[in-house]
Amino acid sequence: MDTEGVEGVLHAGGTPIVTITGCVIVAIRDDLDDQSVMHLQDELVEEVARRGARGVIIDISALEIVDTFAGRMIGSMAQMARMMNARTILVGMRPAVAMTLVELGMTLVGVETALNADKAMNLIVNDLPPVALAQ
Amino acid sequence: MPNDTVSVTLRRASDVAYARQAAMQTMAAIGASSIKKTKFVTAVSEIARNAVLYGRGGVITFEIVGSGPRRSVVAECMDRGPGIADVALALTEGYSTGSGLGLGLSGAKRLVDRFEIASSALTGTTVTMECFAR
Ligand SMILES: Nc1ncnc2c1ncn2[C@@H]1O[C@H](COP(=O)(O)OP(=O)(O)OP(=O)(O)O)[C@@H](O)[C@H]1O
Ligand SMILES: [Mg+2]
Numbered sequence: 001m002d003t004e005g006v007e008g009v010l011h012a013g014g015t016p017i018v019t020i021t022g023c024v025i026v027a028i029r030d031d032l033d034d035q036s037v038m039h040l041q042d043e044l045v046e047e048v049a050r051r052g053a054r055g056v057i058i059d060i061s062a063l064e065i066v067d068t069f070a071g072r073m074i075g076s077m078a079q080m081a082r083m084m085n086a087r088t089i090l091v092g093m094r095p096a097v098a099m100t101l102v103e104l105g106m107t108l109v110g111v112e113t114a115l116n117a118d119k120a121m122n123l124i125v126n127d128l129p130p131v132a133l134a135q
Numbered sequence: 136m137p138n139d140t141v142s143v144t145l146r147r148a149s150d151v152a153y154a155r156q157a158a159m160q161t162m163a164a165i166g167a168s169s170i171k172k173t174k175f176v177t178a179v180s181e182i183a184r185n186a187v188l189y190g191r192g193g194v195i196t197f198e199i200v201g202s203g204p205r206r207s208v209v210a211e212c213m214d215r216g217p218g219i220a221d222v223a224l225a226l227t228e229g230y231s232t233g234s235g236l237g238l239g240l241s242g243a244k245r246l247v248d249r250f251e252i253a254s255s256a257l258t259g260t261t262v263t264m265e266c267f268a269r
Pocket of ligand 2: 181
């Protein structure tokens with residue numbers, strides 16, 4: 001990775017959180033238990049505050065499932081980030097996960113989606129309007 | 136596979152992750168499609184978490200049934216909790232006595248091919264779910 005613009009790197013459990021040009025970026029690598037999900041949520045919110053970040057990008061392309069607990073954590077994290085004037089963008093959601101979230105009735109209000117981290121960063125850095133809300 | 140049954144003890148929240156792994160492995164063993172795997176594992180996650188949160192823990196057992204292309208996985212999640220007084224109410228979207236969204240039970244039911252709840256104050260709650268390979 002190009003280190004230009006990197007403002008900070010920290011680890012929540014085994015998951016690295018990198019801040020680049022005002023975007024807090026995390027790639028969730030595999031299935032996390034509830035405790036780890038909560039821990040990650042805390043770390044992300046704190047990192048947004050510490051860096052005065054304008055956005056959070058969560059790459060979930062490695063995740064085969066997102067259940068109501070993980071969905072609720074993502075939703076409340078987005079709310080907290082929003083109060084600190086930061087957007088939350090989910091990237092890499094698998095089709096099976098999207099279908100499951102709909103069947104669960106999870107709306108993820110306030111969470112945006114983008115195809116990949118590059119596109120998400122572009123939205124945040126250039127302050128572009130959301131592509132589509134994950135409704 | 137010599138033995139087509141696997142059980143996971145559910146005591147704490149971290150055990151829910153083990154239940155998901157076991158669910159994923161059994162679905163992979165019957166050659167399930169990725170969408171079926173995701174749906175079933177998500178349903179298992181919801182039911183196993185409920186057993187930990189509201190059922191004072193329990194055990195979830197996965198069994199492969201049938202043969203050939205019509206193979207399926209049957210999960211049975213048993214707890215020794217207080218039971219669900221009104222199952223129909225608990226299955227209502229948005230109903231929760233905890234801090235959840237009340238989407239777990241109704242969602243799990245929608246995600247699997249067969250869903251049954253047996254619950255009483257004496258026996259606790261048993262949820263049975265079946266999911267075919269595709
Ligand atoms: N195994 C169980 N034993 C006793 N009560 C249960 C059990 N499972 C569910 N319930 C009751 O049914 C309610 C609805 O369950 P459901 O999973 O739909 O929602 P939740 O767990 O409260 O929230 P969510 O699953 O969306 O995080 C629970 O709040 C609880 O009162
Ligand atoms: Mg639940």
